[in-house]
Amino acid sequence: MAIQYAKRMERIKASEIRELLKLTTRPEIISFAGGLPAPELFPVEEMKKVTFKVLEDEGRQALQYSTTEGYLPLREKIAARMAKFGIQATAEDILITSGSQQGLDFSGKIFLNPGDVVICESPSYLGAINAFKAYECEFVEVPTDDHGMIMEELEKILEKTPQARMIYVIPDFQNPTGRTWPVERRKRLVELANKYDLPIIEDNPYGELRFEGEIPPSIKSFDTEGRVVYLGTFSKTFCPGLRIGWVAASHEILNKYILVKQGADLQSSSISQRELDAYLNMYDLDVHVEKIKDIYRKRRDLMINTMKETFPPEAKFTYPEGGLFTWVELPAHINARELMVKALEKNVAFVPGGSFFPNGGRENTFRLNYSNMPEDKIVEGIKRLGEVLREELQK
Amino acid sequence: MAIQYAKRMERIKASEIRELLKLTTRPEIISFAGGLPAPELFPVEEMKKVTFKVLEDEGRQALQYSTTEGYLPLREKIAARMAKFGIQATAEDILITSGSQQGLDFSGKIFLNPGDVVICESPSYLGAINAFKAYECEFVEVPTDDHGMIMEELEKILEKTPQARMIYVIPDFQNPTGRTWPVERRKRLVELANKYDLPIIEDNPYGELRFEGEIPPSIKSFDTEGRVVYLGTFSKTFCPGLRIGWVAASHEILNKYILVKQGADLQSSSISQRELDAYLNMYDLDVHVEKIKDIYRKRRDLMINTMKETFPPEAKFTYPEGGLFTWVELPAHINARELMVKALEKNVAFVPGGSFFPNGGRENTFRLNYSNMPEDKIVEGIKRLGEVLREELQK
Incomplete structure (x- = not known):
């Protein structure tokens, strides 16, 4: 069988990232990879x-x-x-x-x-x-x-x-x-x-x-x-x-x-x-949003402060005034996809940044999510990531 | 402003039928136009x-x-x-x-x-x-x-x-x-x-x-x-x-x-x-499906039997063994879109069939739905439609 697909299907491919991210659902993983809201805040x-x-x-x-x-x-x-x-x-x-x-x-x-x-x-x-x-x-x-x-x-x-x-x-x-x-x-x-x-x-x-x-x-x-x-x-x-x-x-x-x-x-x-x-x-959705913001603000602060303490100075990162993500840029020779493999060995996950550039390149970047992990895991995960970064940068 | 749309948008147009169908939601209308299931059967x-x-x-x-x-x-x-x-x-x-x-x-x-x-x-x-x-x-x-x-x-x-x-x-x-x-x-x-x-x-x-x-x-x-x-x-x-x-x-x-x-x-x-x-x-969905079938079967029978009694012999229609619809074919010179206007004057609605032919033509057809109207309205609506058809065909 050789069914023909539309030409557009050549552009729609399974991403390598998605395959990697499947690994991040293991329970022992501290994952900063997804973009999930905190489920404990859902108004069940x-x-x-x-x-x-x-x-x-x-x-x-x-x-x-x-x-x-x-x-x-x-x-x-x-x-x-x-x-x-x-x-x-x-x-x-x-x-x-x-x-x-x-x-x-x-x-x-x-x-x-x-x-x-x-x-x-x-x-x-x-x-x-x-x-x-x-x-x-x-x-x-x-x-x-x-x-x-x-x-x-x-x-x-x-x-x-x-x-x-x-x-x-x-x-x-x-x-x-x-x-x-x-x-x-x-x-x-x-x-x-x-x-x-x-x-x-x-x-x-x-x-x-x-x-x-x-x-x-x-x-x-x-x-x-x-x-x-x-x-x-x-x-x-x-x-x-x-x-x-x-x-x-x-x-x-x-x-x-x-x-x-x-x-x-x-x-x-x-x-x-x-x-x-x-x-x-x-109900008042604005009151609910305030609760979400209180938790996420705390998580953002913990993540950013732990990054300041444990990331080597060559790793630059953004300070988000809201939302779910911060973004890390490393020296040009570091590849975040390779870094991801090492982080996973320490049971920490993030999303390598290359896929966010539609024309490719910039593999020295990655995205961190702080909305979906409890406070203690944020501190522990970022510390481990800091170790991975220091090991890589001191090579 | 002259924003350019993609070429495909030339093919995606509001249908005249949809505009007509908006009229059929008036409460006094007996509508055989939609394809809605009977809401009284929903397992609320x-x-x-x-x-x-x-x-x-x-x-x-x-x-x-x-x-x-x-x-x-x-x-x-x-x-x-x-x-x-x-x-x-x-x-x-x-x-x-x-x-x-x-x-x-x-x-x-x-x-x-x-x-x-x-x-x-x-x-x-x-x-x-x-x-x-x-x-x-x-x-x-x-x-x-x-x-x-x-x-x-x-x-x-x-x-x-x-x-x-x-x-x-x-x-x-x-x-x-x-x-x-x-x-x-x-x-x-x-x-x-x-x-x-x-x-x-x-x-x-x-x-x-x-x-x-x-x-x-x-x-x-x-x-x-x-x-x-x-x-x-x-x-x-x-x-x-x-x-x-x-x-x-x-x-x-x-x-x-x-x-x-x-x-x-x-x-x-x-x-x-x-x-x-x-x-x-x-629950057992099959038991629920039996209930739906019992009601729809009764409605199909009422619709088809009333059509047999009141439609002129020139109107041919299908006998569905299931599902929601029957289909009427009229002599070639009758236009079902024009018929629809006359039916709406008697507060009855159906869908003219022309739109179901992607290359057009066959305006002498229409679709009737029997799942969404109670029994008395099916009989009354089909009788009225029979009148409209007889008036048209005896011109």
Whole structure:
């Protein structure tokens, strides 16, 4: 048998990283590899009450097909919640998706022809890179510093990249670096997108998890021409198992997402949407988010402080003001994939950074997650990692 | 602003039918238009118990991220249930999807380049046609009779269609016609697919809802070379609001679906999967399916008998042995879209058949659904429709 697959399947490959990460689920491993929220914070008891109420009051509707756009009361609440990012929206601006990953896939489907260029941060989110690759695009990575994408570099790239069709960014506590863009860069990005007539995909899964300071206005809040597509999710502020995210966009663009959603899976889970809506009626999600932030802030502090104490000075790392990740850069000759093997021998795991660069290279980097490990394991794991690093660097 | 969309978006358009169907949700309408299961049969009380148990016993896992392939115990149970279609499968052969619609979208993504040809029944399922169109394919429709796709016609088409890349069929109680293929055609389809080295997508959302006779072996059961992709769903046997379907395929092909799922939405809802699994542990789904069949059989009988009594003899219709739909063919000069407007004036709705023909034409057909209306409304609605038909045909 020699069944022919579509050409795009050449781009969709099992990642070596995913195979490595399978090793990290062994119970003895202290894993900083995944991007999982802390399950001990999930509102399990509240979910029991909420689900009972939904099934009691509206069980048949919750188990039936519903509209592609999503459950209207939930879309209204999401629209209202976006005010904290400086966005004025109504339910009409919102499509419910199955996690924000689905919004990424749809963005590729809507905007990308084979050979088109996605402009992104260097590094960028692996899940987005993989979703876009399915549409046979190329990537041009824009250099970044501690404050995210460098606008002067972006401008130079846009000038010489007529094949650019979409700008993809994660301006708040970026995955993988944990970095946040200042307001000026956000405004400037919209100006440049206006000039080059490009859509911006603003991916903001972590923005509410800010441990200190004020939430900056989103890029979408500076959108004067309806070209910014905002992707949100409840996976990090509530729980990922429900698979509820959303797309907020101008009506013209949102209509494309709705049509694509219809063909892709008709609609997101009716019951999950109503459960979340009932939770938002019966409880205060902001109070819950404060609890998450308190725990993650403590874990971030422990991780960063232990890194300062035990990592050799050649290892540079970011200081995330929120979110789930910090990012480590090593001297150029160190390969983090090889380092990972040595760390696993000490039962510690992380994600080597190379995969976050869509055009490869930069194997001297890795990502650390602090949300999913208890405090004592963070200290112990980082100490062991410090040993591995010192051994490598002193060779 | 003149943002450029991908070329494929020219194929993804809002359907006129969907706009018409929005009218059918008015409460005074007797609607045979949708394809909804009967919500009065949803196991709401059982879902309360099941959800409580899942949240009590494994709440944190149910709300967390889980594997792309799906929840292993559920995949095991699905594999075992497929024996009733003559399929020997294990969990390793199963990927959980967000409804079988997602399996359709993935099939297009995996097998279709622009310009490739999908071979399908004439007519075929609208949701599949729309999902495949996003991959810029063409369709060649194979003529059908009361026993589904005509194999001699298929063979002629395959001989002269080297661009064919995929055969898509719904052999059990087809949507929209309600027709079922005999065993010989199923075997022959596999032989022809072997000869022309094509994958077969066998879509079987209704197969368990057989009101009389034995379930025939599936096309997949005759698959000698691992080229049949079987799409299943719990939307019609349990409830659609959970969005749980599956793909069963050979390992080589299934691996492609898993990679595509990863990029599309990471995974289906963790909690929905565990709820369904707990239901299958605590209750007997086959007993529940018998209840559904008893009600739908009664509704089918009432609809068909009332059609026999009130439809003019020029209106021909199918006799479905299961599933949700019957299909009406009128004399060639009658346009069912215009008929729909007249039916709506009498507060009755159906779906005009033209959209089920991917290359257009055959506007003298329509689809009737009997699963979603109570008995008295079926009789009243069909009587009114009979009036409309007689008025039209006696002009």
